[in-house]
Amino acid sequence: MKMLKALSLSLIICSITAAGIRAETFAEGPLIRHDFIVNELTHIDLKTTTTTTTTETTTETTTIQIFDTSALSNQKQSWYYVPNDKHGVPRGNESVKLNKYSAYYTGNTAEKVIYLTFDEGYENGYTPKILDILKAKDVKAAFFVTKPYIESNPELIKRMTAEGHIVGNHSAKHLSSPSLTESQLQYELNSTAEAYKAVTSMDMPKFFRPPMCEYSERTLAVVHNMGYKSIFWSFAHKDWLTDQQPGAEVAYNTVMQRYHNGEIMLLHAVSSSNTEALGRIIDSLRAQGYSFKTLDEL
Numbered sequence: 001m002k003m004l005k006a007l008s009l010s011l012i013i014c015s016i017t018a019a020g021i022r023a024e025t026f027a028e029g030p031l032i033r034h035d036f037i038v039n040e041l042t043h044i045d046l047k048t049t050t051t052t053t054t055t056e057t058t059t060e061t062t063t064i065q066i067f068d069t070s071a072l073s074n075q076k077q078s079w080y081y082v083p084n085d086k087h088g089v090p091r092g093n094e095s096v097k098l099n100k101y102s103a104y105y106t107g108n109t110a111e112k113v114i115y116l117t118f119d120e121g122y123e124n125g126y127t128p129k130i131l132d133i134l135k136a137k138d139v140k141a142a143f144f145v146t147k148p149y150i151e152s153n154p155e156l157i158k159r160m161t162a163e164g165h166i167v168g169n170h171s172a173k174h175l176s177s178p179s180l181t182e183s184q185l186q187y188e189l190n191s192t193a194e195a196y197k198a199v200t201s202m203d204m205p206k207f208f209r210p211p212m213c214e215y216s217e218r219t220l221a222v223v224h225n226m227g228y229k230s231i232f233w234s235f236a237h238k239d240w241l242t243d244q245q246p247g248a249e250v251a252y253n254t255v256m257q258r259y260h261n262g263e264i265m266l267l268h269a270v271s272s273s274n275t276e277a278l279g280r281i282i283d284s285l286r287a288q289g290y291s292f293k294t295l296d297e298l
Helices: 127-137 147-152 154-162 182-200 217-225 248-258 272-287
Strands: 011-017 020-026 045-054 059-067 113-120 142-145 166-169 229-231 263-268 291-293
Touching: 059 217, 127 154, 127 272, 147 154, 147 182, 154 166, 154 182, 166 182, 182 217, 217 229, 248 272, 263 272, 272 291
Parallel strands: 113 142, 113 263, 113 291, 142 166
Antiparallel strands: 011 020, 045 059
C-alpha cells in the first residue's frame, strides 16, 4: 500500500469519551492513512419497498431500493473531514460511497446554504436558550437525540417538534453500529423512534447520526433499508468538553473561518460557548449571503 504524501492540513476524526462522541484535530499528519483496503462490492438489489403518504390534497409515493447487507463490508470506519480556511467544501472519508446509501456530509454545495444540527446526548441546561435563539432568528435546525434524552426531557422534545425543528435519531444506547447485528441496529433505531412517538404522538423523522462517528458500508445499508438518511457533517469543533470550553469568541471565529456552501454544521448543545455565540453566528452567516435549510431539503 502506498503511503500518501503528508500535507500541512488538519484532519478531523472521531473518538469516544464518557460524554459521547468528539472530534479531535491532528495536524501535520498524512491526509489519509489506510490500514486496510475496502473493496468495492456490487450490491444485490433484493427488492424495493414503496411507501405511500396521503394528505387531503396529494399522494406521494417513495420507492426505496433494498440492499443485501450480507454482501457488504462491515469494516469499521470513523467519519472525518479535512477542514480548510478558504471556505471550500472539505473532503471527507471516501472509503465508502455515502450517496449510494442515502448518507450525507454536505447538502447542496452549489448554493450558499447551511444545515444547522445539534447533538444531544444529555441535557446540560442550554437547550432552552438555543431554542429561544433559533425562534428569535427564525432558523430551523435538527437535534439528534438518544432514547434516554427523549425519556428524560419530554418537554424539550415536544418544544423542538412544535417549533418546527427536526428531531433526529441518535440511537438508544449510543453503541458503535458496526459492532451490532442487523436486528440489534434496527432495535437501536426503532426503540428510539418509539420513545419519540410516545412523547409526541408523531412518527420520528427518518434521519440518523451514527454514534461515535462509527459506521460501515453494511450499517449504512441497514439504515438506508429502514428508510433513514445517515447524516454526517462538514463542520465541527472541539465544543463537547463542558469543563474546557473554548469561549464564545473562539467558537464564533472557528465557524466564520470555515463556513462553506452546503455545510452541515455540527454543534454540541452541551456547550456554553456555542450557546453564547449562536445568535451572532446566525447573523454573520446571513450577512455573508447564507440561508439556513433543514435536512428534509437535502
